[in-house]
Amino acid sequence: MTASVLPPSVTAYFERADAPDPSSVADLFTADAVVLDDGHTYRGRAEILGWLTGPASAFTTTSTWLSAESTAASAVVRILLEGDFPGGRVELTYRFAVAPDGPIADLSITV
Numbered sequence: 252m253t254a255s256v257l258p259p260s261v262t263a264y265f266e267r268a269d270a271p272d273p274s275s276v277a278d279l280f281t282a283d284a285v286v287l288d289d290g291h292t293y294r295g296r297a298e299i300l301g302w303l304t305g306p307a308s309a310f311t312t313t314s315t316w317l318s319a320e321s322t323a324a325s326a327v328v329r330i331l332l333e334g335d336f337p338g339g340r341v342e343l344t345y346r347f348a349v350a351p352d353g354p355i356a357d358l359s360i361t362v
Contacts, residue, residue: 257326273303279355285357330342344361
């Protein structure tokens, strides 16, 4: 399955994830968005930007899409992530909630 079935902001999230400017990713979220990753919660664009420049970029990784499902207001993407992090390989589920006007309102990343 490809990103073309996903809401535009979710597609852009994955397209920009490795971009040199993490603020372009943070800009895809609502001002009060919430990200849950690795047991930590990040609220609002400033904390999300901190997550993107800190924990979310701490390791070198490659990803392989396993599946994607979506509606106009949500998306679930499963990805195989491999890299130089402890364990070296993990399947992650990204659950997105999309605001009615298009930006990402919530993102939960779980094993």
